[in-house]
Amino acid sequence: MCEIGSQIAISMKVNGKTYEVLVDPLSPLSSVLRDQLRLTGTKVGCGKGECGACTVIMDGRAVNSCLVMAGDADGSEIVTIEGLASSGKLHPIQEAFVETGALQCGFCTPGMIMSAKALLDSNPSPTEEEIRRALSGNLCRCTGYHKIIDAVRIASKLIGRNTNQEPVLRGS
């Protein structure tokens, strides 16, 4: 990390790609992602850690990107909502949200999905209570949450099925 005036150069891996960016060390990671890397899938609601719209996965953990200082993101590995679909195919969690109709305005959705991903990555078959706890830092002003919980439960099944099929697919 080298200092240039008040800006510093940081290096981070976002969705598998390495970026070197000149940043104000105190600008929030959410701004770096949205305004500098143009990854606008990450939303900003409150800017204070309270709504979860800005949730990204940083070094394997769900964090509020509005609360991460850019200087602290140096050397980190980030996954944003843009990193989930691959080769034009939606991630099972995204599929489940679409299938279930787990969104209305959609503003909370990227954050909800990233929190759900962090949960399912560490706990592939969560109970409803565990799903509710994992999403407790994400506010939704539209849906009433039920369909979001359903979507995560369905995503967990979809992922389980894919994982179970993997050996079969690899063998063929």
Next chain:
Amino acid sequence: MLLKTEFVKARSLEEAFCAISDRADASFVAGGTDLFVQIKEGKRKPSRLVSVREVPELLGIDLQRGSVVIGSAVPLSDVASSAVVAGHAPLVADACLQIGSPQVRNRGTIGGNIGNASPAGDSITALIASGARIRVKSLAGEREILLEASFLGPGKTVLSPDELITAVVVPVIQDHTRVAFEKYALRGGMDIAIVNVAISLDMVDGLVTDARIALGAVAPTPIRAVEAERTIRGNRPSSSLIEEAARVAARECCPIDDVRGTASYRRHLVYVLTKRALAKVCQGNVGRVWGCAR
């Protein structure tokens, strides 16, 4: 761009101490879940931030000579999920699990919860009831302070700005000790406590030999309910004793009105939560009964 504050990411204790001492108004930062919000809101303007969350010396959880030693930069989620903490300091694990959201617990640290010195800090009440101390270091040397003697008022501690909390030292829970943590907040998953209560009772042959009751958000600093402790100490627990102790606790705290609740509501909550926590730890006088809600 918020303001011209320098940012230094320390990779060792030496780097952290150098960076903090050669600049006036510099401040340590760990997860930033308190400090970064305060900076954004214009409440604080440090000239330099010295990030300590990657300093290796601050990151372990160990058992050392009868104590659980938790590095100050350990994220709250790791404190809550640590088998060592759950087994030997269950009150602290339970309180940390009730802080904020998963996202906040993944960034926020136990040292930051103490450094922020909020009267409502959830880990603080649990640590005080557990008799915890903090290890504090600066270029001038090292000292250990009883946590309950570390707070001067909201946001104020006895530490000087160049002093770093390196670890929290929590005495290992004894077989005859029972504990409970109760928090009341509006938004279950992630809200600052309107009141929190942490209790640790030593019980020998059905008698309370020692009692520690800590209350949060009902005074300028977290406090011990010393009168309530005296009420219960040396006695055999009964529902009338619990009722009496809870009333005494509600009387001895000194809450204020604020956006989260009125003083009288808080006093009532102290009564309810103290009674609930005492009832949990006193039920079933045999074996190890953790009162923790899990």
